Amino acid sequence: MSALRAAIPEVAPFEWARIRQALAPDAAERLLATFPKTGFWLIEGEDGEKSYSYAARPLIALGADHVVALPDLDPIWADLGQELLSVEYREALEQLTGQSLQDAEFEASIWRWDCGHQIGPHRDMPEKIVTQVLYFSEEWRPEWGGTLRILNSGDPSDVFADILPENGSASVLVRSDHSWHAVSRVAAAAPQPRRSVIVTWFRRGTTSPVWGVDADGVVRCTAGIPERVRIHRQRDKERAPLTPTDRPQIAMAGTFDVANFGDLLFPLLAEHELSKRLGPVDLHLYSYRPMSADWPHRVQSLADLPDDIDKMDLVLVGGGEIIHAEQVIAPGYLPIDPEVHHPLGLWLTPSLIAKAAGVPLVWNAPSALEGIPTSLNPLIATSLEGAGYLSFRDARSARILQAHAPDSALQVVPDTAFGIGALLPERASSGYLEWRAELGIADRGYLVVEPSPQLLPFRDAVVSITALARERGLVVVELPIGPIHGGRPGLLDLPQPTLRTDTWPKPLVLAEILAGAEGIVAISLHAGIVAVATGVPLFAPQTREDSKFELLNAFSRVTRFDVAGEITPEPTFGRSSPGPSVDLALRQLEDHWNQVAATVKSGNRDERPADSESMVRLVAALPHLVADKTADTMELVGRVPGDGGDAHATADFESRLVMARGTRVH
DSSP: OHHHHHOOOBOSSSSEEEETTOSOHHHHHHHHHTOOSSOOEEEEEEOSSOEEEEEEEEEEOTTOSSOOOOTTSOHHHHHHHHHHTSHHHHHHHHHHHOOOOTTEEEEEEEEEEOTTOEEEEEOOOTTEEEEEEEEOOSOOOGGGOOOEEEESSSOTTOEEEEEOOOTTOEEEEEOOTTOOEEEOOOOTTOSSOEEEEEEEEEETTOOOSSEEEOTTSOEEESSSEEHHHHHHHHHHHHSOOOOOOSSOEEEEESOTTSSOHHHHHHHHHHHHHHHHHHSSOEEEEEESSOBOTTSSSOEEEGGGHHHHGGGOSEEEEOSEEEESOOSOSSTTOOOSSTTSOTTGGGTHHHHHHHHHHTOOEEEOSEEEOSOOOGGGHHHHHHHHTTOSEEEESSHHHHHHHHHHOTTSOEEEOOOGGGGGGGGSOSSOOHHHHHHHHHHTOTTOOEEEEOOOGGGGGGHHHHHHHHHHHHHTTOEEEEOOSOGGGTOOTTTTOOSSOOBOOSSOOOHHHHHHHHHTOSEEEOOOHHHHHHHHHHTOOEEEEOOOTTSGGGGGTTSSSEEEEOTTOOEESOOOOSOOOOOHHHHHHHHHHHHHHHHHHHHHHHOOGGGSOTTHHHHHHHHHHHHHHEEEEOSSEEEEOSOOOSOTHHHHHHHHHHHHHHHHHOOEEO
């Protein structure tokens, strides 16, 4: 409450306030860490003044003196609700706003804003008095949208202030006839939802525009539908029907829904290489989040794969570092559909689905991390049994996976991004020329610096390299390679001015920018791969032994630096021939893509199991159901979705596990 009492209200263009630390840091962190993932209602529409779209679930019903039942949430959410119900909170808000709330009632809701969600310019309904919003985001950048916009008028471009939803901060708005505000659309590049709790005070006697209480005392949404229903309806409405064609149908699973250079390259490389060998192919991408519109690729939810699998000729998993059981991939990056397991839904579930449906499976040179539970060994081994072709981009990953599936034949091949040269145009593209013109460097050589938080410990070396580049007449361009990991211009606080653009280039333009540089300072693996593959000098940090970054050490013109600022060898700039190591990598990738294409050709839809549908539903759910595993025992808990046919499927799959691995299954 002290933060509310200490806040200073703004009076222009109406009465409002921003509170940078409304919650204690430890409480804000815990609320963020336990922010709910399910139980939301999707609310969207237009009310004559504004359009709106967001997801919400109730915390306190209008006029209630208690928090709604929260069996799925951490106790800290009940503590937050009790604090909002306190007399001290009411009095602190009255002191800040000058509004009497003694005869008012309030409701509190938990809101989540996904890609595309927004609220247009509006003043709030006349029955509202004051609204406070608490924000819960680990990090938020302006280009991700989702900002609270304080407006001078109903014109969305007439912006007085943009408020970022920083974790633990809050905003307070006093309703008036000129209290225009909006929430800007959450961009596709945002790696996490915008999260908040909204507390709205109404004049007594007002009916909630969003929530109602039924005869049993259950709070229900009166303005939307349950998210689970909405997801299925939207899936049926928006998905283009998959109809059999003469073209091979390829399902590709991975992280193609994140703003990360390498992840966005993989589909482009796969489509090019497979079309070269098979003729035109239809590539269907599956990730945590469906993406379209302003995103480089059309991406479907991984929850759609079980419905589509019978029409596929191949399931292609990867690349990228996706073979693991880590809970944190990137801040806030989670499936929006609870049917998709995190993180096994990216690799194990697609492999199991392919196995159950009799569709050929290929692992497309991903990498793996330690820490995969041994309880998953039976599922991993069974999913890979009889797989068409399994490859990793480094020997370390192959060793990790071999321990979980010792009978699997695993190959080590170069990362497919080494084939980037096949996608680069012979003459500069219009996008690349426009980028150079925008920066005013049409005739200048340039050094690309990746402004990554992972380079902060190496800042002294980066400063030295940029100084040498300037001495040689190069301009320095700051260019994020993986915005999802926090990269942004200015982060390294370089001493001399640098060039930068407001928009993140599309993946092929970004590749062309890197290939046209006179040098690249980066920690990104795929920025490094593009550098060595196109003969551009690479300056990168010293890496730990046996890491994925070691694969660059075999290539010439890679200069390493350490935290002390030591740079070895002496930096040189200017493009050259890629060299024999790159030629070898390209020959290995030719064999790789030949094997992938041969796996597609080896499949026969007529030979697939006739009763695979219930089996597919079962295996799609298995990663959710594996609860515990001893050396010899795997326990399955929970209810498998589907009809009575699943009982037969369960018994059939368990018998396969027993036969394949000698494992006792409960």
